[in-house]
Amino acid sequence: MYSNKTMKSALETMMFMLGEPLEVKDAAQILESDKDIVRGLFKELQNEYDQEGRGIRIRQIEDSFGYVTFAENEIFVEKLCTPVRVKKLSQAALEVLAIIAYRQPVTRSEIDSIRGIKSERVIDGLLDKDLIEVKGRSEGIGRPLIYATTKEFLKKFGFESLKDLPEVAEYEELRRNPDEEDFSGQLSIDFNDSER
Numbered sequence: 001m002y003s004n005k006t007m008k009s010a011l012e013t014m015m016f017m018l019g020e021p022l023e024v025k026d027a028a029q030i031l032e033s034d035k036d037i038v039r040g041l042f043k044e045l046q047n048e049y050d051q052e053g054r055g056i057r058i059r060q061i062e063d064s065f066g067y068v069t070f071a072e073n074e075i076f077v078e079k080l081c082t083p084v085r086v087k088k089l090s091q092a093a094l095e096v097l098a099i100i101a102y103r104q105p106v107t108r109s110e111i112d113s114i115r116g117i118k119s120e121r122v123i124d125g126l127l128d129k130d131l132i133e134v135k136g137r138s139e140g141i142g143r144p145l146i147y148a149t150t151k152e153f154l155k156k157f158g159f160e161s162l163k164d165l166p167e168v169a170e171y172e173e174l175r176r177n178p179d180e181e182d183f184s185g186q187l188s189i190d191f192n193d194s195e196r
Helices: 004-018 024-031 035-051 071-081 091-103 108-115 120-128 151-157 168-176
Strands: 056-061 064-069 132-137 145-149
Touching: 004 024, 004 035, 004 064, 024 035, 035 056, 035 064, 056 151, 064 071, 091 108, 091 120, 091 145, 108 120, 108 145, 120 132
Parallel strands: none
Antiparallel strands: 056 064, 132 145
């Protein structure tokens, strides 16, 4: 059995080397430890990074943890990486992504019905960006594909889980009164963002 200090050090190394969120179950298996213990160590590390005001933070996404940069340091990263082309999602892509996020799992015909327009190309684009995925087939006629959001969606929008999605009523209020609160971060994704 490894000491907590050794395991926390190992978790930092594994997160750094992996470059994406590390699943608690995978880390527990490698460390030959209980998942609850490893999850607790991840949380301890997360708190330590926050309390010490480090430029690198640890974000939880479902039952995995990974490194991100401190959001307030974004200005420095932008200066370092200028000029960088920022790719934002189109309004159509945002509409489809919102429908999938709130109604998942959902078929293309259901998405088309809600939007009143065909969404095939938009769906293909979201699949290419790994923001949505095929989750299987519907039991309906023709057994159409059903779509759901991915972990990459959670990561890009800064959510730990789908429970963090804003309430639909809250989102509609923000859309009606955009001057009251800045919610542009929820409507666009910077694919060169610093939170990786």
